[in-house]
Amino acid sequence: MNRTILLIEDKPTLSDTLKSLLELYQYTVIVAANGAEGVQQARLNHPDLVISDIYMPVLNGYDMLEQFKQDVTLCNIPVIMLTAKTEIEEIDMALQKGADGYVTKPFVFKNLHAIIKKFIH
Amino acid sequence: MKPQQSIIMPYDLLIGTLPCPVVVQQHPQSQVIYANEAAKALFKQLINTKREVLLSDIKIILHDICQTEGNGTTFETRQPIPGKNTHLWLEVTTTTVMQGKDQYNVFTIIDISARKTKELSMIQSLEKEKSLHEMKSNFISMASHEFKTPLTAISSTIDLLETKLQMDNLLNPFYQHNISKISSEIFKLNTMLDEILTLSTIVSNNIEIKKQAVDVEQVIADIKYQYFSERKDDRVLNVQVSGAPRKIYADKNQLSKIFTNLVGNAFKYSTDNPVLKLQFLKNKLVIRVMDKGVGIPPQDIPYLFNSFYRGSNVDGIEGTGLGLSIVKDFVERNNGTILVESEENKGTSFTIVFKYPPEITAQA
Numbered sequence: 001m002n003r004t005i006l007l008i009e010d011k012p013t014l015s016d017t018l019k020s021l022l023e024l025y026q027y028t029v030i031v032a033a034n035g036a037e038g039v040q041q042a043r044l045n046h047p048d049l050v051i052s053d054i055y056m057p058v059l060n061g062y063d064m065l066e067q068f069k070q071d072v073t074l075c076n077i078p079v080i081m082l083t084a085k086t087e088i089e090e091i092d093m094a095l096q097k098g099a100d101g102y103v104t105k106p107f108v109f110k111n112l113h114a115i116i117k118k119f120i121h
Numbered sequence: 122m123k124p125q126q127s128i129i130m131p132y133d134l135l136i137g138t139l140p141c142p143v144v145v146q147q148h149p150q151s152q153v154i155y156a157n158e159a160a161k162a163l164f165k166q167l168i169n170t171k172r173e174v175l176l177s178d179i180k181i182i183l184h185d186i187c188q189t190e191g192n193g194t195t196f197e198t199r200q201p202i203p204g205k206n207t208h209l210w211l212e213v214t215t216t217t218v219m220q221g222k223d224q225y226n227v228f229t230i231i232d233i234s235a236r237k238t239k240e241l242s243m244i245q246s247l248e249k250e251k252s253l254h255e256m257k258s259n260f261i262s263m264a265s266h267e268f269k270t271p272l273t274a275i276s277s278t279i280d281l282l283e284t285k286l287q288m289d290n291l292l293n294p295f296y297q298h299n300i301s302k303i304s305s306e307i308f309k310l311n312t313m314l315d316e317i318l319t320l321s322t323i324v325s326n327n328i329e330i331k332k333q334a335v336d337v338e339q340v341i342a343d344i345k346y347q348y349f350s351e352r353k354d355d356r357v358l359n360v361q362v363s364g365a366p367r368k369i370y371a372d373k374n375q376l377s378k379i380f381t382n383l384v385g386n387a388f389k390y391s392t393d394n395p396v397l398k399l400q401f402l403k404n405k406l407v408i409r410v411m412d413k414g415v416g417i418p419p420q421d422i423p424y425l426f427n428s429f430y431r432g433s434n435v436d437g438i439e440g441t442g443l444g445l446s447i448v449k450d451f452v453e454r455n456n457g458t459i460l461v462e463s464e465e466n467k468g469t470s471f472t473i474v475f476k477y478p479p480e481i482t483a484q485a
Contacts, residue, residue, distance in 0.1 A: 011270055017277040024284050084269040088343070088374045104347060105273040106311055108304070109280035111351050 002028040003120045006047035008038035008064065009082070010056040018051070021109055027116075035059030039067050042074050048120045050079040051112075054094065065097040078119040080112070141229060144179060148217070148224040153180045163230060169204050183228065186213060197233065210237035261321040268314055276307045301353075312385070316443040319378065320428065323450055330454055334368040335376060337406060341397060344381050349388065358384055359394050364401030370478040375451040380410070382444040383471050387412035391468065404476060411470040417463040425461060 005027045009015040012033075019029045030045055032038040036059040038052060050068070054061035061081055068074045078100040083090055091102055101115045136143050142160035146153050153176040156164070165174045167182055186198055195214045202208060212231045217224060283300050286292040322328045341360055349358045380397070387395030391414025398409040417425060421432045426449040429442040452459045452473055463469040 011274065013274040014270065014277060017274060017281050021277065021281045021284060024281070024288060082273075084266055084273075088340075088377050091343075091347075105269045106276040106307055107273065108351070109277060109284070114351055 002026055003049070004028045004030065004045060004047040005116070005120075006030045006032060006038060006042055006045065006050045008032045008035060008050065008052035008056070008061075010034055010053060025113065035061060035064030035067075038064055039071075039074070042068070042077065043071070046073070047077060049116060050077055051116075052079060052081055054081055054083045054090070062093060062097050065094070065099060069098040080115055080119075082107070141231060144183060144228040144230070145218075146180075146183065146226045146228065148226055151180060151184070153177070153183065154225075160230065163209075163232060167200055167202060167209065169202050186211065186230075187215075197237075208234075210234045257321075261318060269311065272307055272311055272314075276304060279304050279307070316447065319447050320443050323447065328454075330372045330375070332370050332372055332455070335371050335373050336366070336368055337376065337399060337408070338362060338366055340373060340376050341380055341399070344377055344384065348381055349384060352388075356388065356392075356394050358388075359396045360399070361396060362399045362401075364399075366399075366401050367406070367477060369406055369475045371455040371457075371475065372451075375455060379448050379451050379473070380408075382448050383410040386444065387414070387469070390414040406475045406477070408473040408475075409470055410473075411468065413468040416465040416467050416469055417461070418465055422461060422463065426459075 005022055007015055007018055007022070007029055009018065009031070010033050015031050015033075019031055022029045030041050030047060032041045034056045035052070038050070039059070041047075042050065052061050052064060059067075061083075065079060065081075068077065068079060075098075079098070080101040080103065081094040081099045082103055082105055083094065084105040091104075094102055100119065103112050103115065136155075137157045139157055140159055142163045143155075143157045144153060144160050145155040156174075156176060156179050160179070161174045164179050164182055168174060168178055170178075182200075186200065195212065198211050198213060200209050200211055210233045212233045214229045216227045216229070218227055219225075279300055283292065283296075286296055338360075345358050345360065384395055384397060387410055391412035393413050395410065395412045398407075398411070400407040400409075417432050421430075424430045425432070426445050428446040430446075431442040449459055455475065457473055457475040460472045461469065462472070
């Protein structure tokens with residue numbers, strides 16, 4: 001059975017490419033354009049893993065993580081953050097809010113995939 | 122010789138000819154009993170009249186001017202001129218004089234309009250410059266950040282093409298070689314953006330330093346995971362630790378940039394596995410980043426930490442020449458020292474020393 005990944009990213013160019021890449025590796029991919037939509041989709045589809053951007057309209061990645069961690073049905077889903085910032089504080093903040101891993105933009109897909117595989121086999 | 126006798130000058134002759142306006146007011150009735158010629162001329166300007174100024178006119182204006190009364194009080198006031206769309210800036214000093222039981226307030230007034238106009242124009246220029254400066258820094262920060270989104274989209278698209286070609290058994294050496302070239306250029310551009318952003322914050326003095334007790338081993342583990350793992354050439358960073366680990370007092374983010382840069386250089390200018398040694402000594406932490414690479418020619422070493430300076434033997438290896446100047450700046454901002462030892466074609470070693478702060482030395 002295919003594993004489901006919820007991809008939360010507001011830039012369609014990037015989300016389209018990442019979706020295609022993940023699908024090549026046989027993952028089922030659901031896309032959301034911001035944190036609020038991401039929380040909604042997660043409640044509906046219960047993905048095996050979430051990959052999320054940080055800076056997004058409506059609800060940013062940090063606030064989305066808080067909502068995930070407060071929801072008993074979502075709190076155990078691993079979340080990998082994609083961040084354009086390389087400041088350690090930004091990364092620390094994501095980990096403090098409950099992120100399980102992070103990748104800084106731009107990234108090599110191989111590295112992202114290695115992290116995905118740590119959480120879903 | 123007979124000593125010269127002091128001459129008593131008439132009161133009105135002395136004060137009356139002073140170029141500085143002086144007004145004397147009786148206390149507490151507020152009656153103006155004296156104004157010298159300079160004061161009359163000033164108040165004529167303030168009333169905007171062609172007739173002679175009376176002491177009663179001065180009393181009315183003085184009432185407006187006197188926001189503060191008291192012995193030795195000096196204040197600045199902006200007085201609009203009626204009928205004219207202009208004003209005068211005045212500096213007023215009040216002094217209390219007692220004569221028997223009678224009390225008088227003496228007002229010395231200086232027209233500071235010219236000075237004030239210059240001052241205000243300087244403040245405006247400074248504010249304008251500050252705002253332009255902020256705009257410039259924000260623009261560089263925003264531009265560097267925004268460039269990363271298309272860069273990520275390009276690098277992911279390249280990954281997608283490579284994966285699809287590989288899965289369809291179409292990834293021949295020609296495609297592989299050129300895809301790697303695009304990918305490598307994307308990451309070089311990304312490094313350049315990060316360096317330009319860091320240098321612009323240093324140059325504009327906008328850099329914030331947030332010192333805290335930092336676990337250096339953890340910072341190194343983080344940068345190793347973030348930047349130097351899963352390398353295409355399978356090389357790894359070899360980290361060696363000796364002594365009892367202690368925290369140092371430094372800016373975590375700047376430390377991370379220092380190590381990322383030095384380790385990045387060690388990978389770039391050598392073909393073996395770079396070594397990062399952490400030696401926790403009694404009073405200081407010594408960090409060495411070593412490689413067995415191309416080395417630095419002796420004539421380049423004195424200029425190595427200058428911005429945009431690059432070694433004479435690195436033609437064909439990309440770089441901005443900004444990295445080491447940023448490293449030196451950050452080491453010094455964190456009260457550390459940096460040394461370089463190098464031999465051409467044998468390798469390079471950078472040594473950074475951070476002393477423990479007294480409280481951490483004592484606790485250890």
